[in-house]
Amino acid sequence: MFYTLSKALLFLIQPTTWLLIIIILSFYSRSRIRRKRLRVIALALFVIFGNAFLFDQVVYRLEAEPIDLSKERYRYGVLLGGYGEHNSQSDALELFRAADRLTTAIELLEGGQIQELILSSGVHEYGRAHQNEARLTYDMLVRMGVDAERLIIEDRSWNTYQNALMSREIIGPSTEPVVLITSAFHMPRAKACFEKQGLEVIPYAVDFIYDDEPKSWSYYVIPSIQVMIEWQIILKEAVGGVVYALRGYC
Numbered sequence: 001m002f003y004t005l006s007k008a009l010l011f012l013i014q015p016t017t018w019l020l021i022i023i024i025l026s027f028y029s030r031s032r033i034r035r036k037r038l039r040v041i042a043l044a045l046f047v048i049f050g051n052a053f054l055f056d057q058v059v060y061r062l063e064a065e066p067i068d069l070s071k072e073r074y075r076y077g078v079l080l081g082g083y084g085e086h087n088s089q090s091d092a093l094e095l096f097r098a099a100d101r102l103t104t105a106i107e108l109l110e111g112g113q114i115q116e117l118i119l120s121s122g123v124h125e126y127g128r129a130h131q132n133e134a135r136l137t138y139d140m141l142v143r144m145g146v147d148a149e150r151l152i153i154e155d156r157s158w159n160t161y162q163n164a165l166m167s168r169e170i171i172g173p174s175t176e177p178v179v180l181i182t183s184a185f186h187m188p189r190a191k192a193c194f195e196k197q198g199l200e201v202i203p204y205a206v207d208f209i210y211d212d213e214p215k216s217w218s219y220y221v222i223p224s225i226q227v228m229i230e231w232q233i234i235l236k237e238a239v240g241g242v243v244y245a246l247r248g249y250c
Helices: 002-012 015-028 032-049 052-062 097-111 133-143 160-171 187-196 217-221 225-247
Strands: 074-080 084-087 092-095 114-120 151-154 178-183 201-206
Touching: 002 225, 015 032, 015 225, 032 225, 052 217, 052 225, 074 097, 074 160, 084 133, 092 133, 097 114, 097 178, 097 201, 114 133, 114 160, 133 151, 151 160, 160 187, 160 225, 178 187, 187 201, 187 225
Parallel strands: 074 114, 074 178, 114 151, 178 201
Antiparallel strands: 084 092
16 A cells, blocks of 8 residues: 555656646636646746756755775675566566666675675565565576675565665674665665664765766756656655654654
8 A cells, every 4th residue: 555655646746747737737727817827837847847957956965975985894785676677578687777776786795895785675565576676686696606695685675664674683783884775865864764773874875866077058058858857756755755754764
């Protein structure tokens, strides 16, 4: 039930959804003045939420900062899911945008910065066991030659709170710092959840959205539907943070 409600909420908090609703209302409104106002609102919404510069300013303030672990050594690393899913055609793990989470975890494991990697990702309430991201990842890494004894599967969680709760169960009473690997925009909430479970967290953020490379003039002035779509990532995280705080998860 929670999974279904979260998906419905995700649809409703997207600026593209707001834009579509306003445009539809403008066509069905009988008042000429109201139609005009709705279209002006739609245009303003597109200009504001489609502006890449404004979006990046928000992202920059939300994302966790990168850190260097090249000379550090820790026992546990925890890799949060959300970087891939089961593909029915290949019957294997298919990576997408957040693949940095996985590739970085492999680098830390093979580089010796972490000794054991907890793969924390389950299947949502409508999922199937063979679609489990943690198990698919485990199988893929073993095929790649990663030592299976250094991999720990946590395949029951399907949200960040459960990631933290069940990772704590695996780690036990240990007070050693834990390297948490997830996307930069997701790190603040994830870190808070793990700390709520009494873990000392080393936040290793990856999959950054913001970059400070020089941009062309169009970046500052020309709105984009793609940027509007990107907002759902940030708004989902913001709403998730509020809900988690209210429920005492972080």
